[in-house]
Amino acid sequence: MVMDMNSNRKAVFLDMDGTLFSHTTGSIPDSALYAVKKARDNGILLFGCTGRNTQELEGLGIDLDLMDGWITLNGAYCFNEQGIIHSDPIWKEDMELIVAEVKKDPFPILFSAKDRMFINMYDAHVEKEMEKIHSAYPPICSIDDALAEPIYQMCPYVDENRWKALLKHLHVQAVQWTYLVWDVNSETCTKANGIQAVCDYYGIRKENTYGFGDAHNDIPMMHATGIGVCMGNGADETKQAADYITGHIDENGLYDAFVHFGLTGEEKI
Incomplete structure (x- = not known):
């Protein structure tokens, strides 16, 4: 099933650990939570993009309804509230x-x-x-x-x-x-393939997508999106692969990048 949607709509794909979820505080920074909610209010589609599964995410206190959909287990299982978008189990x-x-x-x-x-x-x-x-x-x-x-x-x-x-x-x-x-x-499972499946489902063009990450395994996600953003706390090789480097996760880095790219529909405060 492919949804009939405006191809000009923007989408953000967010890694969890070290990007949205801080291991320093054991939570999502307030500024990041605010940015995500403001972006959705602004008509931006938000997707969690993680190596974890739903049980782990809920165990961390992450509300699955925070996102429009999820790319879990490094792209192996992708879904939204309507059901499965993409599935790629081990043989x-x-x-x-x-x-x-x-x-x-x-x-x-x-x-x-x-x-x-x-x-x-x-x-x-x-x-x-x-x-x-x-x-x-x-x-x-x-x-x-x-x-x-x-x-x-x-x-x-x-x-x-x-x-x-x-x-x-x-x-x-x-x-x-x-x-x-x-x-x-x-062998065919990547976050990049999960992103492509989600974009095909929603009819979203690559140039209207943003990929946020911090680790080496987020590099394919950055290449699969129009703009790759690395957190300030990210690995050096991930920063080299990114189009834009924002601040540290614990220093409002995610919020600053959302405002920089106009995703929240507001000026930086």
Whole structure:
């Protein structure tokens, strides 16, 4: 389904961690929340664009109604209040291989379905990383649960050499975010593909889109939008890929950029 909408309408795609949600305060800055609401009042479409799933977002206290729609799990599951816009789960054959490998020589994997998370086991590394991202501890379930429903993302906590050897047999892409943790999605899954699916659905032209991020995995999102904006707290390589660099998330950076691009319909105060 493609919505019949004005192709001149603007859309903003917002990363969550480090862009909208501050890990310093454990919340969305008031100025950012104000900017998002003013932009929507101004007729701008807003979409969350995150590696998290809905369970995690709600666990952080983020209201899903804050946005017009969501690109979750790095583009693997995109939806609005009408339903699913785009879906790209990990292949069932790949999940079967992973489950067999873990049964043979166990290591922790965090699995994300469309609206729930579960893990097969915990260790000290898992607990340390979960604390870093302010995420609630998901329940422990049988590894076989990973075959019972579509899995859109998994995060293995495993030695780099072992994981790279396993990767050779999988149709996935993996982004390493610490030396023991990876974000793993289908080989065709990116935030950029999720953005394209949303733009096609709403009839939005690329030149009318803005992508806000701070991390390396936000670079494809910036390239997929008309204007890429990096937060002042962002990584150097992300800043180099951006068209515009705004202030730090905790120093009204998101609000300042929204006003700079006329998204709120007001002058900077």
